[in-house]
Amino acid sequence: MKTPNPARRSERSRRAILSAAFDLVAEAGYAKLTVEAIAARAGVGKQTIYRWWPSKGAVFVDAVLSLSEDDTGGLSLPDTGDLRADLSGVLRAIVDEYNDPRLDAMSRALTAESLADPTLNSEITARILGPLLEVTKDRLRSAQRAGQVAADADLSVAVELLYGPIYHRWMLRTHPLTHEYADTVVEFALRALEPAH
Amino acid sequence: MKTPNPARRSERSRRAILSAAFDLVAEAGYAKLTVEAIAARAGVGKQTIYRWWPSKGAVFVDAVLSLSEDDTGGLSLPDTGDLRADLSGVLRAIVDEYNDPRLDAMSRALTAESLADPTLNSEITARILGPLLEVTKDRLRSAQRAGQVAADADLSVAVELLYGPIYHRWMLRTHPLTHEYADTVVEFALRALEPAH
Incomplete structure (x- = not known):
């Protein structure tokens, strides 16, 4: 029997928000991005977004960074000696x-x-x-x-x-x-x- | 006794137009620049502008170039050997x-x-x-x-x-x-x- 898992639900909302922000910018440009539109696309309330991010810019930068696993936007720079x-x-x-x-x-x-x-x-x-x-x-x-x-x-x-x-x-x-x-x-x-x- | 000089009048209008375009962009940004506004500021008719330039972009690029005497936006690159x-x-x-x-x-x-x-x-x-x-x-x-x-x-x-x-x-x-x-x-x-x- 499944019990609700708030941490997992939060993570799901977070991913939906980042993915919505990314898709909306890809479709219509950053200038037209709004927190309202992200909330609507992600199926969450605006207040959920504002609980985690101060601005649409902060959401969007997180969305870009979430494309990759590290801090450099997916660009790794190994040190192989070469x-x-x-x-x-x-x-x-x-x-x-x-x-x-x-x-x-x-x-x-x-x-x-x-x-x-x-x-x-x-x-x-x-x-x-x-x-x-x-x-x-x-x-x-x-x-x-x-x-x-x-x-x-x-x-x-x-x-x-x-x-x-x-x-x-x-x-x-x-x-x-x-x-x-x-x-x-x-x-x-x-x-x-x-x-x- | 002075006689009208169309070439000199043209040159005066041309300079007024370029200077108006430059000042309008400096004041309010390129996005808000219009051929109408250039004409009003320069004291010429819109048709005078369209006789010489196809677009506001062409006027503005000429305005930038007119700041200098040569083709490189005032940036000279002499060949002194050094x-x-x-x-x-x-x-x-x-x-x-x-x-x-x-x-x-x-x-x-x-x-x-x-x-x-x-x-x-x-x-x-x-x-x-x-x-x-x-x-x-x-x-x-x-x-x-x-x-x-x-x-x-x-x-x-x-x-x-x-x-x-x-x-x-x-x-x-x-x-x-x-x-x-x-x-x-x-x-x-x-x-x-x-x-x-």
């Missing part, structure tokens, strides 16, 4: 995300919104971009210890050598984003960062 | 533009609009970004001939090593944009691009 392979893996994964029409459309909509909405911009920078930049810096620090990256390289700039070119190409649609391109960016970045010889 | 100094000059000038509150606000508004408006995006890419990337590639080609840049370096990626990091930092507001930062980016890019040793 710096080129590890960086190439994460840059190729980003290229794949930008080439996914649904993720591309959602990322562009979110970028447009976050230009006009500082709260959303901070949520995204702090909770999605920030963790990715940090794990990348961790990986580069490990490469510094291994003598593969110059000890005095400014790692805040180093991560921008990796992600800046891809972001520029994606945002400005200048050329296609391919795995070959990701590898070229890694190659240039490694040369820029290598210890003096 | 590649580091030449690149540093253009990257510092971009940093200065992003740090100008009026240009920053306008660039963010335009970026947001162009994410939603493919026509505006194409106008900006073709007429503002494109020429800057081209003069930069020309400068790097000259450096290749001088043996300062690897002969086989992919120059489409090379320009992104220069502009991508700055664009990433500006868009995502991760760290301040300074001249020192511009110089660090140039330094990394030069190392990435130098001929094999």
